[in-house]
Amino acid sequence: MASDATQQVAGVYHRRVGEITVTALNDGHQDVALSTVHGIPTEEAAAMLHAAFRPVPRRTTVNAFLLRSGGRVALVDTGCGPARPTVGRVAANLAAAGVAAEAVDTVLMTHLHPDHWGGLLDADGRPRFSRAELKLHAEEHAYWHDDAAMMRLQDPATRQVFFVEARKRLAAYAGRMSLFTAGDVFPGVTAVPLPGHTPGHTGFLVASGRDSLLIWGDIVHVQELQVPRPEVVMAVDVDPARAAETRRRLFDRVAADRQAVAGMHLHFPALAHLARDGAGYRLVPDAWSLDLAGDAPRE
Numbered sequence: 001m002a003s004d005a006t007q008q009v010a011g012v013y014h015r016r017v018g019e020i021t022v023t024a025l026n027d028g029h030q031d032v033a034l035s036t037v038h039g040i041p042t043e044e045a046a047a048m049l050h051a052a053f054r055p056v057p058r059r060t061t062v063n064a065f066l067l068r069s070g071g072r073v074a075l076v077d078t079g080c081g082p083a084r085p086t087v088g089r090v091a092a093n094l095a096a097a098g099v100a101a102e103a104v105d106t107v108l109m110t111h112l113h114p115d116h117w118g119g120l121l122d123a124d125g126r127p128r129f130s131r132a133e134l135k136l137h138a139e140e141h142a143y144w145h146d147d148a149a150m151m152r153l154q155d156p157a158t159r160q161v162f163f164v165e166a167r168k169r170l171a172a173y174a175g176r177m178s179l180f181t182a183g184d185v186f187p188g189v190t191a192v193p194l195p196g197h198t199p200g201h202t203g204f205l206v207a208s209g210r211d212s213l214l215i216w217g218d219i220v221h222v223q224e225l226q227v228p229r230p231e232v233v234m235a236v237d238v239d240p241a242r243a244a245e246t247r248r249r250l251f252d253r254v255a256a257d258r259q260a261v262a263g264m265h266l267h268f269p270a271l272a273h274l275a276r277d278g279a280g281y282r283l284v285p286d287a288w289s290l291d292l293a294g295d296a297p298r299e
C-alpha cells in the first residue's frame with residue numbers, strides 16, 4: 001500500500017519568454033481579515049468570495065519569480081522569509097528548481113513590503129543571496145527611509161514591521177544595492193513604475209524576441225475582488241486612490257494589448273491574461289503546460 005500524501009510537490013512552474021526562462025516560485029498563502037479590503041462593502045466582498053468558492057477571510061497567494069537570461073540569474077522578490085506554517089517556501093522551491101541561492105546574481109524588488117523582502121535574510125539573519133546585487137526603485141528606497149512617513153503611523157509595532165525591518169533588510173545588502181527609476185535593470189528586463197500601492201512600486205517587463213511577460217507585482221492582491229472591481233483597494237496601499245488609478249490604467253492596457261501577465265498575489269502558477277468583462281475584467285489563468293513554451297496564444 002502506498003503511504004498517504006503529506007505535502008504538495010514543489011511549487012515550481014516554468015514558462016519560456018523567447019530566450020528567457022521565467023520560473024514561478026510559490027511561497028504559500030496568507031489569510032487576512034476582510035476588514036483590510038476597502039472600497040467595497042464587507043458583506044459584498046464576502047459574497048463575491050463565496051460565489052467564487054474561495055475562503056473568507058480573504059486568502060492571498062504569495063509568489064516570487066526567477067529569471068534566467070543570457071547566463072544571468074535574477075530573483076524578483078523573495079516571499080515572506082523563513083518558513084512558517086503557510087508561507088516562506090520560496091527558498092525551498094528555489095532549491096527544488098535546482099538553483100542555489102549563491103547562483104542568484106540579481107534580486108529585483110517590486111516594492112518593500114514584508115511578503116516581498118522577507119526572504120532576503122535567512123533564519124540566522126544573514127543575507128540569503130550572498131552574491132546578489134539588490135535593485136529597487138529610488139522612490140521606494142526613499143519612502144521607507146523617510147522618518148516623517150514612519151511617524152505618521154500611530155502604532156509602534158506597525159512602524160517596526162514596515163519601516164524598521166525593511167531598513168534592516170536593505171542594510172544587510174549595503175554596498176551591493178542599486179537604485180533605478182525606469183529602464184533596463186537586467187538582460188531583457190525593463191522596470192515599469194506602477195506607483196500607488198507604494199510610492200516606488202514597480203513591475204518588470206520581461207521581453208525576448210516577439211514574446212513578453214509583465215510581472216505586475218502587487219497590482220492585484222485578491223483576484224476574485226479586484227479583477228472584476230479594480231476600485232477595490234487594500235488597507236496597506238500607501239496611496240489607495242493612486243493604486244486604483246494605476247490598476248485601472250494597467251488593466252486597460254494589458255487587456256487591449258493581450259499582454260501576458262504574472263503576479264505576486266495571483267494564484268499559483270500566477271501566469272494569466274486579462275480580458276474585458278462588462279464594466280470590469282476577467283482573469284484567464286494559463287493552463288498547465290508540459291511544454292515550457294506554455295499555451296499563450298501566438299500571432
Ligand SMILES: [Zn+2]
Pocket residue numbers: 113115116218264265
Ligand atoms: Zn504583497
